[in-house]
Structure formats: C-alpha cells, structure tokens
Amino acid sequence: MSNRLTEILAAKRDHVARRNAETSLAALEASAAGQTAPRGFRAALDRAAVDGFGLIAEIKKASPSKGLIRADFDPPAHARAYQAGGAACLSVLTDVPFFQGADDYLVQARAACSLPCLRKDFMIDPWQVLEARALGADAILIIVAGLEDGAMAEIEAAAIGLGMDVLVEVHDRAELDRALRLRSRLIGVNNRDLRDFSVDFARTYELVGSAPEGCTFVAESGLGGPADLAAMAEHGVRCFLVGESLMRQADVEAATRALLAA
Numbered sequence: 001m002s003n004r005l006t007e008i009l010a011a012k013r014d015h016v017a018r019r020n021a022e023t024s025l026a027a028l029e030a031s032a033a034g035q036t037a038p039r040g041f042r043a044a045l046d047r048a049a050v051d052g053f054g055l056i057a058e059i060k061k062a063s064p065s066k067g068l069i070r071a072d073f074d075p076p077a078h079a080r081a082y083q084a085g086g087a088a089c090l091s092v093l094t095d096v097p098f099f100q101g102a103d104d105y106l107v108q109a110r111a112a113c114s115l116p117c118l119r120k121d122f123m124i125d126p127w128q129v130l131e132a133r134a135l136g137a138d139a140i141l142i143i144v145a146g147l148e149d150g151a152m153a154e155i156e157a158a159a160i161g162l163g164m165d166v167l168v169e170v171h172d173r174a175e176l177d178r179a180l181r182l183r184s185r186l187i188g189v190n191n192r193d194l195r196d197f198s199v200d201f202a203r204t205y206e207l208v209g210s211a212p213e214g215c216t217f218v219a220e221s222g223l224g225g226p227a228d229l230a231a232m233a234e235h236g237v238r239c240f241l242v243g244e245s246l247m248r249q250a251d252v253e254a255a256t257r258a259l260l261a262a
C-alpha cells in the first residue's frame with residue numbers, strides 16, 4: 001500500500017483533523033449557508049457538450065510530479081481567461097502540501113467569473129464537503145481509489161445535501177463498478193494513475209464504452225492540446241479536465257479557445 005496516493009491521503013488526514021479541531025462547526029455551517037447557491041456544474045458541462053466540448057479548466061500552480069507549473073500564478077486572471085476562452089467549468093486545486101494550492105485560490109477564482117467551480121482536493125471526510133461549500137465550491141471530487149464504499153457514500157451524501165455536484169474519479173473497470181453504486185452520474189477517468197503518476201490515454205478509451213447511458217463522462221489528465229482532444233473525440237469523449245498544458249501558456253484565453261476548436 002506504499003504509493004503516492006496513500007502518502008497524500010495520510011497527510012490529508014492530519015490536515016483535516018487539525019482544521020476540524022480549530023474550526024467551529026457552527027461557524028462553518030453559517031458560512032456555507034451564507035454562500036450564493038451552487039452553480040450547476042454537471043449541467044454546464046452537459047450544455048457545452050451538446051454541440052462542442054465540455055471543458056473543465058483547472059487552476060493548478062504546481063503538481064507533485066512536475067513541481068512548479070506557473071510562476072506568475074494568478075487565480076482570478078486565470079479564471080477570467082478560462083471563461084473568456086470558452087471553458088464550461090473550473091477546477092481549483094486547494095491541496096497545500098502536494099499541489100501548492102490554497103482555499104483562497106478557490107474563493108478568488110469563483111469571485112472572478114460566473115463558471116461553476118470544483119474544489120479539487122482529496123476528500124476523506126464529509127467535514128471537508130461542508131468546508132468546500134463554505135468556500136463557495138459548486139462541486140467536489142471523490143477519488144474512488146482512495147476511499148472505502150461507505151466513506152464515498154457519506155461524502156457524496158454530504159455534497160448532495162448541500163446542492164453540490166460530485167465528480168467521481170476512477171482509473172479502471174473495478175473502480176468504475178464501485179463508482180456506479182453511488183448516485184452521481186458524473187464520472188471522470190483519470191489517465192494519470194495517482195499511485196505512480198503514469199499517464200495512459202488507454203485508461204479512458206477502455207472505459208468510455210462501459211459508462212452507462214445517462215452518464216456524463218470526463219477524460220482527465222495529460223491532455224496536451226487540440227490533437228489529444230480530437231483523438232479522444234474519435235472515441236466518443238466529449239468532456240475533458242485539463243490543467244497543466246493550459247497553465248503553461250502565456251495566453252491562457254487563446255490557448256483555451258484553440259483547444260476547444262479541436
């Protein structure tokens with residue numbers, strides 16, 4: 001069980017325990033209740049995919065495999081550029097130790113645009129879902145590889161209870177089967193295996209045909225440009241989550257527009 005995901009989840013457990021102890025639940029509930037209503041994340045993706053591609057554009061400063069991705073990191077500017085370039089949704093990394101993310105990046109990005117925003121983090125406890133909503137998040141991520149069935153269901157129930165969408169991330173068929181026991185029908189296949197960070201588009205190609213009717217299917221990670229999206233589209237994939245390749249561009253808006261023109 002010694003892999004990168006296990007390491008990340010162990011650190012997350014300590015982080016959540018600490019934050020939970022220093023934050024009053026009542027204050028968190030009040031700030032979640034004071035947020036504007038969730039923006040429909042899956043609905044925005046589905047709308048965009050009708051006659052184009054549904055893009056979840058990710059605000060990502062660094063990653064454990066690549067280190068710093070962008071020195072002039074500016075979440076509000078990136079959020080505006082992604083929206084102007086045609087993205088349907090945003091994903092904002094809030095994990096601190098491994099992705100150099102921050103809760104505040106999510107708050108800033110969401111305030112700077114009108115797109116639905118996913119809090120991209122490693123959810124292990126329903127408390128983090130309430131925290132996500134208190135930050136304004138419209139959707140959360142569940143990584144099937146990191147959770148038991150019971151924990152997944154609890155985290156999902158917390159999100160649904162708060163009106164949020166849930167992106168359920170899988171790597172293989174066994175994980176897809178587990179994902180489909182949940183209620184969410186927004187499924188992401190991560191081409192990058194979080195256990196060893198290897199990237200393989202075949203993970204998406206193998207699973208796209210197994211997603212039942214009525215699922216919104218998202219290919220995630222390692223997508224470099226229009227040619228990759230065009231190849232994915234040939235396999236019937238219409239929705240994508242892209243971070244690094246867009247974050248490395250000087251002109252993020254133009255790169256986003258070019259990507260969606262694939």
Ligand SMILES: O=P(O)(O)OC[C@@H](O)[C@@H](O)c1c[nH]c2ccccc12
Nearest residue numbers: 190220221222223241242243244245
């Ligand atoms: O930067 P990329 O290769 O375009 O990948 C984006 C996104 O898919 C990736 O950041 C990601 C997918 N699932 C995750 C889970 C946790 C942290 C990060 C991720």
